[in-house]
Amino acid sequence: xxxxxxxxxxxxxxxxxxxxxxxxxxxxxxxxxxxxxxxxxxxxxxxxxxxxxxxxxxxxxxxxxxxxxxxxxxxxxxxxxxxxxxxxxxxxxxxxxxxxxxxxxxxxxxxxxxxxxxxxxxxxxxxxxxxxxxxxxxxxxxxxxxxxxxxxxxxxxxxxxxxxxxxxxxxxxxxxxxxxxxxxxxxxxxxxxxxxxxxxxxxxxxxxxxxxxxxxxxxxxxxxxxxxxxxxxxxxxxxxxxxxxxxxxxxxxxxxxxxxxxxxxxxxxxxxxxxxxxxxxxxxxxxxxxxxxxxxxxxxxxxxxxxxxxxxxxxxxxxxxxxxxxxxxxxxxxx
Numbered sequence: 585x586x587x588x589x590x591x592x593x594x595x596x597x598x599x600x601x602x603x604x605x606x607x608x609x610x611x612x613x614x615x616x617x618x619x620x621x622x623x624x625x626x627x628x629x630x631x632x633x634x635x636x637x638x639x640x641x642x643x644x645x646x647x648x649x650x651x652x653x654x655x656x657x658x659x660x661x662x663x664x665x666x667x668x669x670x671x672x673x674x675x676x677x678x679x680x681x682x683x684x685x686x687x688x689x690x691x692x693x694x695x696x697x698x699x700x701x702x703x704x705x706x707x708x709x710x711x712x713x714x715x716x717x718x719x720x721x722x723x724x725x726x727x728x729x730x731x732x733x734x735x736x737x738x739x740x741x742x743x744x745x746x747x748x749x750x751x752x753x754x755x756x757x758x759x760x761x762x763x764x765x766x767x768x769x770x771x772x773x774x775x776x777x778x779x780x781x782x783x784x785x786x787x788x789x790x791x792x793x794x795x796x797x798x799x800x801x802x803x804x805x806x807x808x809x810x811x812x813x814x815x816x817x818x819x820x821x822x823x824x825x826x827x828x829x830x831x832x833x834x835x836x837x838x839x840x841x842x843x844x845x846x847x848x849x850x851x852x853x854x855x856x857x858x859x860x861x862x863x864x865x866x867x868x869x870x871x872x873x874x875x876x877x878x879x880x881x882x883x884x885x886x887x888x889x890x891x892x893x894x895x896x897x898x899x900x901x902x903x904x905x906x907x908x909x910x911x912x913x914x915x916x917x918x919x
Contacts, residue, residue: 585610589661591642600804622664624767625637643679649694649695655695657811658698661702667731689742692751705758706728707725708724720864725739755820758803768902774906827860
């Protein structure tokens with residue numbers, strides 16, 4: 585099998601490449617990545633000799649057409665994905681998430697190539713903190729940021745190309761990922777690297793916002809399960825029943841790092857900060873037989889802390905710039 589992975593130098597995509605190299609030696613992998621600030625070629629260093637890397641833009645129609653024509657399967661991870669950045673400048677999100685997806689869809693349509701689309705639970709908006717419901721495959725889209733709205737738009741493009749043009753595609757919407765190689769701007773690695781550098785972690789608002797956490801390896805195993813067993817044209821939700829509020833996440837990071845659970849600071853909340861995400865992955869489990877390996881959030885978080893502790897050379901070059909950007913927008917609050 586010839587596999588094209590877009591965004592394969594990003595967090596989830598790089599872990600997908602690592603996992604595929606280790607578990608599927610018969611797959612010939614090409615990675616396409618623009619290497620923006622969130623794409624890091626060092627994330628692929630351990631497997632670089634086992635893959636082909638192409639530096640380029642997923643919205644480059646000529647390049648994408650050439651790469652897709654030589655592929656049997658495309659897995660589309662490439663996306664602008666940080667909510668704070670989308671609020672500051674939405675334009676890259678429209679270009680990558682919408683125009684880039686359109687370019688891929690036209691190429692897989694032309695060459696009749698199997699396609700899997702990676703998306704997020706944020707397309708569904710948010711749930712009330714006291715709502716017992718979870719997102720399902722039939723939940724209506726209700727995005728609240730430029731990031732989530734452009735991801736929702738890309739999902740709808742895929743569905744339309746399946747229905748109108750017969751594109752052989754599946755989709756997955758996953759809950760919040762954590763694990764190795766995640767950029768230090770993101771919530772969990774930011775708190776971990778703050779602790780490791782002697783800086784007090786920062787918590788938006790009151791910390792009551794809830795996310796449904798899943799280890800990146802479990803996400804990527806689910807993606808391969810969908811590729812192998814999923815029904816063309818269908819959407820599958822990926823989650824590991826990891827609902828945890830942000831305050832508890834920070835307190836757990838501190839505790840697992842041998843620190844006082846209260847050693848963090850409150851800062852001003854992000855505009856439009858969604859309250860709660862929660863995934864119902866019943867269909868993925870019952871129909872396709874997938875189960876997460878990291879069923880205990882604490883054990884996965886401990887493994888992640890140890891990875892960042894052992895790989896300072898990977899994240900340290902990005903840390904100062906990330907914190908400087910946050911200082912321009914964050915204001916301390918009383919605890």
